[in-house]
Amino acid sequence: MLIPKNNANLMRTKILIKLAQSYLEDKFAEADRIPLELRPKDGEVSRCCVYKDRAVLKYRCMAGLGHCPEEETDELTTLKEYGEQALERTHAPKNKLSVIDIACSACVKSQYVITNVCRGCFAQPCRLNCPKEAISIVNGRAHIDPDKCVNCGKCFEVCPYHSVVKIPVPCEEACPVGAITKDEKGKEHIDVEKCISCGRCLASCPFGAIVERSQMIDVMREVKETDKKVIAMLAPAISGQFPGSLQNLVGALKKFGFSDVIEVAVGADITTQKEAAEFIERMEEGKPFMTTSCCPAYFRAAQVHIPELKPYVSSTKTPMYYTAELVKQEHPDCISVFVGPCLAKRAEAEWDKNVDYVLTFEELGAMLVASGINVDECEEESFSKVSHVQGRQFPVTGGVAGAVASLVGDKVEIRTEKIDGLTKENIKLLKRYATKGGENNMLEVMCCEGGCVSGPGCIALSKKAARAVDAYAQSGEQLTPESKIG
Amino acid sequence: MKKIKVRICVGTSCFVMGSAQIQSLEFNAPSDIADEIEIVEERCMNLCKDITRKRNRGPFVYVDDELIEEATYEKVVAKIREKLQK
Numbered sequence: 066m067l068i069p070k071n072n073a074n075l076m077r078t079k080i081l082i083k084l085a086q087s088y089l090e091d092k093f094a095e096a097d098r099i100p101l102e103l104r105p106k107d108g109e110v111s112r113c114c115v116y117k118d119r120a121v122l123k124y125r126c127m128a129g130l131g132h133c134p135e136e137e138t139d140e141l142t143t144l145k146e147y148g149e150q151a152l153e154r155t156h157a158p159k160n161k162l163s164v165i166d167i168a169c170s171a172c173v174k175s176q177y178v179i180t181n182v183c184r185g186c187f188a189q190p191c192r193l194n195c196p197k198e199a200i201s202i203v204n205g206r207a208h209i210d211p212d213k214c215v216n217c218g219k220c221f222e223v224c225p226y227h228s229v230v231k232i233p234v235p236c237e238e239a240c241p242v243g244a245i246t247k248d249e250k251g252k253e254h255i256d257v258e259k260c261i262s263c264g265r266c267l268a269s270c271p272f273g274a275i276v277e278r279s280q281m282i283d284v285m286r287e288v289k290e291t292d293k294k295v296i297a298m299l300a301p302a303i304s305g306q307f308p309g310s311l312q313n314l315v316g317a318l319k320k321f322g323f324s325d326v327i328e329v330a331v332g333a334d335i336t337t338q339k340e341a342a343e344f345i346e347r348m349e350e351g352k353p354f355m356t357t358s359c360c361p362a363y364f365r366a367a368q369v370h371i372p373e374l375k376p377y378v379s380s381t382k383t384p385m386y387y388t389a390e391l392v393k394q395e396h397p398d399c400i401s402v403f404v405g406p407c408l409a410k411r412a413e414a415e416w417d418k419n420v421d422y423v424l425t426f427e428e429l430g431a432m433l434v435a436s437g438i439n440v441d442e443c444e445e446e447s448f449s450k451v452s453h454v455q456g457r458q459f460p461v462t463g464g465v466a467g468a469v470a471s472l473v474g475d476k477v478e479i480r481t482e483k484i485d486g487l488t489k490e491n492i493k494l495l496k497r498y499a500t501k502g503g504e505n506n507m508l509e510v511m512c513c514e515g516g517c518v519s520g521p522g523c524i525a526l527s528k529k530a531a532r533a534v535d536a537y538a539q540s541g542e543q544l545t546p547e548s549k550i551g
Numbered sequence: 552m553k554k555i556k557v558r559i560c561v562g563t564s565c566f567v568m569g570s571a572q573i574q575s576l577e578f579n580a581p582s583d584i585a586d587e588i589e590i591v592e593e594r595c596m597n598l599c600k601d602i603t604r605k606r607n608r609g610p611f612v613y614v615d616d617e618l619i620e621e622a623t624y625e626k627v628v629a630k631i632r633e634k635l636q637k
């Protein structure tokens with residue numbers, strides 16, 4: 066893929082910036098102008114007309130304010146009102162991915178179609194190989210009966226002319242767990258029971274029809290309108306997300322109004338120590354393998370979709386968990402805000418009482434832009450706690466397993482394997498591990514290919530971010546099983 | 552031949568608004584332009600703060616001396632090609 070973010074993704078960033086500005090300027094008094102400003106009358110149009118574009122933008126703004134478009138009861142409720150309602154919340158809105166009905170283009174049901182490249186050949190391998198007798202020859206050309214077709218793809222494989230094409234549904238293709246499907250009108254819906262909050266559908270929809278509830282306004286309100294201590298916890302994937310040094314970024318966040326900034330890499334150090342100890346224990350008990358547990362989308366996938374894998378998932382908590390625990394021990398009354406690349410962290414935070422809010426890097430970026438803060442011009446300030454190489458390397462695929470391996474030493478043999486991306490194929494691989502076992506005994510599972518640096522909440526290109534993460538890791542000190550953290 | 556200079560603003564405003572994506576040019580620029588360009592990261596050029604513009608028209612990218620507003624990967628590539636043709 067050439068450009069990771071499509072226009073629909075970039076539009077979300079613009080929406081967030083506008084919303085943040087609208088809050089800062091006049092607490093949403095003029096918020097209903099946002100769709101108009103983003104789609105001016107004389108500008109370009111991406112759907113049928115400027116009015117439909119604006120209608121969709123309004124729903125996307127709702128999500129940016131922490132509302133779910135499905136909650137709409139009165140179409141005439143204004144963005145100003147939604148904004149005001151957002152400011153009345155005292156807790157993070159519940160995490161939820163949902164589809165904006167009118168934006169979903171109801172892509173044709175995923176299917177195989179025979180194009181006019183078909184030569185109507187004599188051999189007819191498509192017809193012969195079709196297990197459902199769905200193919201017939203009409204006017205000298207093969208034709209698939211959509212009512213009989215089960216989308217097995219046999220015809221696609223066997224046609225010597227490559228005349229069969231597959232028309233995919235991007236969100237359904239992207240969802241690794243089959244949580245998004247069509248209703249009778251062809252519109253997509255997300256099954257909350259099945260959804261693992263990975264955000265793949267959101268990143269893949271070419272129409273920007275999938276949204277999730279943002280907590281950006283809630284965090285801004287806590288910072289600007291309360292006198293509570295609001296502490297930002299920056300995920301290790303932060304390196305490279307904002308040009309300038311990390312110290313500049315700490316300064317930028319303090320300028321915005323956060324009272325302190327701490328690295329989640331510190332919590333990742335703790336995870337490394339505990340997970341290494343757990344690994345040694347499990348291997349000594351004779352267990353065949355263990356998987357990591359820090360990716361919340363994978364963790365949930367294992368709970369809901371791969372139950373046979375559950376006994377092998379590490380019970381060590383995530384870097385966010387340990388970081389938030391440290392923060393709340395020191396400042397019990399503070400508001401803790403995790404800032405990361407991940408949407409599934411919002412779900413994880415719901416059962417972690419120490420985490421009050423979760424932001425993405427993109428949302429943090431929108432807050433800074435709206436406030437006119439330029440990171441690399443901010444005063445350099447340092448983190449209050451120092452992290453190590455191991456914790457810093459978590460967000461790049463291979464990093465977690467590498468960190469754990471470095472602490473296992475030669476107590477037991479460790480053979481690591483990277484499960485890079487929770488694709489449908491990799492889910493099968495994991496199932497096989499659970500039922501039949503496999504070659505390696507330490508599986509690192511990352512839902513996003515490439516690791517957290519490719520998360521849906523990132524700003525920077527994953528390649529560049531991975532380099533920055535690496536450079537920062539190399540500048541740190543080595544962790545040992547005995548290192549004291551915090 | 553002198554290379555075309557592509558100056559991508561990586562100030563916070565431009566970076567967040569999408570110049571980060573334009574950096575794809577560093578990795579997989581189309582083959583016809585890949586060897587003809589030199590990519591430079593610029594710090595905030597203060598164009599984002601220019602209040603005479605009604606709104607922030609970032610991200611900003613210069614292709615040689617020509618400014619591209621609301622720059623996208625496609626726009627920048629098109630501009631580079633246009634320059635190469637001259």
Ligand code: FES
Pocket residue numbers: 560561562563564565566594595596597598599600609611
């Ligand atoms: S950030 Fe690019 S001009 Fe200011």
